[in-house]
Structures are given as C-alpha cells and as structure tokens.
Amino acid sequence: MEKKKVDQLYQHGFQLLEEQIATYIKENYSGISKIEFSPIYIDGDGKFTMRTAYVIPIIYDNYGNKAKLGGxxxxxxxxxAKHGLLNGISSLDFDINxxxxxxxxxxxxxxxxxxxKYDHLPAKAKLSTNDFIDDNITxxxxxxxxxxxxxSKDGSSNTLIRYNTEIRWGK
Incomplete structure (x- = not known):
C-alpha cells in the first residue's frame, strides 16, 4: 500500500478519535478553555515490530494551566495509556478492495x-461516559x-478546540 494512502487513513481515523475525545471533554467538563492535540506519532513497521500510533490531548483550564491526557x-x-491504536481506535486498516x-x-x-464512512464524528459515536478520561482528568x-x-452536565461551551492530523513517523 502506498504511503500517501496509509497517511490519509491514519489522518482520518485520528481526526475522528480527536473529535470524539474533544466532544466528550467539552460537553462533560466545566472550567476547560482549550483542547488541542499533538501530531499523530507513529512507530514500528507493522511487520517485524508492532505498529503504534497515538496522539496526546492537551487540556487547558481557565487559569492558563495545561495538562496532557495519557502518560x-x-x-x-x-x-x-496514550490515545490511539489499542486505546481509542480498535481497527485502522484497508479491506481487500x-x-x-x-x-x-x-x-x-x-x-x-x-x-x-463518516467525514466527521456521527452522533452515535459520541461518548456518553468514559471512565478512562474521567479518572485521568480527576x-x-x-x-x-x-x-x-x-x-458538569453544563460542559464548557466556549472551549477552543485545535485538531492536529500532522503525522510524525518514528524509526
């Protein structure tokens, strides 16, 4: 499979994961001013070493403090655990076609x-609960x-969200 197609698959899969994480935090937590995401970090060749891919969500409070989720x-x-393959995305691949x-x-x-088949996160993919994120934020x-x-059920409606689908390949 050519690298450009693989990159596009990873970018889209992680875009959907980032939307899912950001939407959950924005709708379920008060006191959040901004959510941003690291580039997508990919390591391993998927043949002899297991491929890992993850993003780091960074949340900012209304006092200017920031903290990363995962790690x-x-x-x-x-x-x-980091957010990505094996924790957030269970399958990211191509079918035979x-x-x-x-x-x-x-x-x-x-x-x-x-x-x-979705360009953006569908309503049915929104998280209603997520103990992992909740425990990490706590x-x-x-x-x-x-x-x-x-x-808070009120959430943080004015939260700025910065998605990031840049890919950084490791060795």
Missing amino acids: RVENTNRVY GNWIIYLDNSANGNQIDVS SLVQANHLKGVFA
Missing part, C-alpha cells in the same frame, strides 16, 4: 463502532495540574 501524571503514581476500515473502541451505547486536578475543572 504519567507528575507528583502521583498514576500512569494512563482498498476501502478504509475505521472502528472506534467506544460509542454512545458503550460498544465499538464502525465510523469508516488525577490531574488532584495533582494540581489543572484548577477549577470539574465534571
């Missing part, structure tokens, strides 16, 4: 969902990395 939370013993196969791990009903607040951030 180690400083000043705690908590470590969270070269069509995209994109499945997100979770959806509104709690099951994995096929989003292969740890960041408790460790004083974020201030004034709390779970």
